[in-house]
Amino acid sequence: MSEAQARELICEMGRSMFERRLTFGSSGNISLRTDDGWLMTPTGSSLGRLDPARLSKLDDTGRLVSGDAPTKESFLHLAMYRERAKAGAVVHLHSTHSVAVSCLDGIDHEDVLPPITAYYVMRVGKLPLIPYYAPGDKALGEAVGRAAARHNAMLLANHGPVVAGTSLSAAVDAIEELEETARLYLLLHGRPTRYLTPEQVEDLKRRFPPQ
Numbered sequence: 652m653s654e655a656q657a658r659e660l661i662c663e664m665g666r667s668m669f670e671r672r673l674t675f676g677s678s679g680n681i682s683l684r685t686d687d688g689w690l691m692t693p694t695g696s697s698l699g700r701l702d703p704a705r706l707s708k709l710d711d712t713g714r715l716v717s718g719d720a721p722t723k724e725s726f727l728h729l730a731m732y733r734e735r736a737k738a739g740a741v742v743h744l745h746s747t748h749s750v751a752v753s754c755l756d757g758i759d760h761e762d763v764l765p766p767i768t769a770y771y772v773m774r775v776g777k778l779p780l781i782p783y784y785a786p787g788d789k790a791l792g793e794a795v796g797r798a799a800a801r802h803n804a805m806l807l808a809n810h811g812p813v814v815a816g817t818s819l820s821a822a823v824d825a826i827e828e829l830e831e832t833a834r835l836y837l838l839l840h841g842r843p844t845r846y847l848t849p850e851q852v853e854d855l856k857r858r859f860p861p862q
């Protein structure tokens with residue numbers, strides 16, 4: 652994919668997620684690995700109105716080389732790439748149901764959501780909760796980096812999800828699956844529910860090895 656195509660893709664995916672109310676205001680950010688570094692959404696930008704020409708271009712050391720100043724969570728994205736050699740894109744949203752789950756008391760910090768459906772297991776798998784830090788806090792990047800070695804998706808407490816994928820469409824697929832599963836989890840609250848069994852989860856991991 653050329654850099655021009657990558658720029659268009661980020662704007663198209665951002666607009667699609669924004670229009671489907673998967674993030675709001677100027678929340679959320681997207682990054683994509685290129686041949687010589689990364690493209691990232693600028694800080695303070697709405698994912699619904701991104702301009703391909705103003706995306707932040709970072710070199711392979713993470714230094715801004717052109718465009719507007721990058722997301723204040725660029726270090727968090729870079730921590731994901733550092734730990735995940737195959738990651739081609741990272742998406743962070745403030746998607747409502749995932750945020751709601753990230754605020755629940757008493758959830759399992761090692762794995763926030765149960766295996767409700769096969770697609771959730773295939774796209775997300777285990778979902779750790781990262782303790783709360785203010786947006787842009789460098790300690791958030793360190794905490795994300797520690798979890799990223801073992802997980803392609805994580806939930807920031809009282810904040811929202813962060814997901815890496817081999818491509819931007821893979822990362823978007825996974826974060827959408829996470830959001831819908833959070834919604835199902837809340838919908839099912841209080842009802843006797845049959846989750847997938849550990850055997851069914853293991854079978855899915857064999858058939859569809861995690862990235």
Ligand SMILES: O=C(CO)COP(=O)(O)O
Pocket residue numbers: 677678679680692693694695696721722723724743745786787
């Ligand atoms: O979601 C966000 C912070 O958590 C958005 O921040 P940026 O506008 O700096 O990307």
Ligand SMILES: [Zn+2]
Pocket residue numbers: 678679743744745786810811
């Ligand atoms: Zn955020």
